[in-house]
Amino acid sequence: MITVVVIAVVVIAAGTLLFIGRTRAPGGGRRSLQRRFGPEYQQSVDRHDGDVKAAEQELSERVKHHLSLHEQTLPPEVRAHYAAQWADCQEQFVESPPKAVAEADALLARLAEDRGYPDGDQFEEQLAALSVHHAHYVHGYRSLHTAARGQCGTEEMREAMIEARPLFEALVTDQSAGSRRRRPRSPGARSRTPRTQTRRHAKGTGTR
Numbered sequence: 001m002i003t004v005v006v007i008a009v010v011v012i013a014a015g016t017l018l019f020i021g022r023t024r025a026p027g028g029g030r031r032s033l034q035r036r037f038g039p040e041y042q043q044s045v046d047r048h049d050g051d052v053k054a055a056e057q058e059l060s061e062r063v064k065h066h067l068s069l070h071e072q073t074l075p076p077e078v079r080a081h082y083a084a085q086w087a088d089c090q091e092q093f094v095e096s097p098p099k100a101v102a103e104a105d106a107l108l109a110r111l112a113e114d115r116g117y118p119d120g121d122q123f124e125e126q127l128a129a130l131s132v133h134h135a136h137y138v139h140g141y142r143s144l145h146t147a148a149r150g151q152c153g154t155e156e157m158r159e160a161m162i163e164a165r166p167l168f169e170a171l172v173t174d175q176s177a178g179s180r181r182r183r184p185r186s187p188g189a190r191s192r193t194p195r196t197q198t199r200r201h202a203k204g205t206g207t208r
Helices: 002-023 030-037 039-047 052-066 076-095 097-114 123-133 138-148 154-172
Strands: none
Touching: 030 039, 030 052, 039 052, 039 138, 052 123, 076 097, 076 154, 097 123, 097 138, 097 154, 123 138, 138 154
């Protein structure tokens, strides 16, 4: 009799754990999502108008679909080419901020695609995949993409270029996903500011 009771208790406990495991979000609990996504977690909540459950469901789906993605390694010459192109975008910012931002946005999309992320023509899908592996840097990419759509002023475009650079650096230097947890520097950081050495700065693009 005692044996039957013990077996019954074990079966019930196992069933309960299985039920909990199946009903939990694919990406883990709230703390797990907050650790993985950092500031992207709160941004997702904000985009869902404060609906935490909906935001966590969205983030969990991102993990489910993109966690297994394996970043491709870039040959040194390809990395150098991308670095030169980004420098060109910064140079162009003085003369034409909209053109520079649009080219930087397209460049980052191509770079992400070369690293193994979804096609850059599917921005939301690409951003979702990037957020799983480089969560602390995707806000800059989102800002850059918005600026490239012509929805920002010159100062906002300058800041978008600055904020997008950490993701560019993480991808172009072949850093494996999750290998760097350093937070992006503030938008006012000197090394992040689009600038040239010989040309006069356009209003809103000078270094601080």
